[in-house]
């Protein structure tokens with residue numbers, strides 16, 4: 001099993017929200033999925049503006065993908 005390197009994850013995180021879960025990707029995914037959301041890094045893949053909107057909803061992501 002691969003060990004989680006939280007410090008490395010933290011440095012590579014593309015979410016711009018100031019958050020205590022940064023680098024703890026398992027907690028990050030669990031937190032957002034519990035609210036029918038996706039993590040910020042998923043939105044950052046589409047656009048910086050989308051990530052900075054802090055709208056993490058599934059529907060918003062689906063619309064972003066369909067608009068591309």
Ligand code: SF4
Pocket residue numbers: 013015016017018019020021022023027028029031032038039040041
């Ligand atoms: S995506 Fe959400 S949980 Fe993850 S670091 Fe950003 S604000 Fe925190």
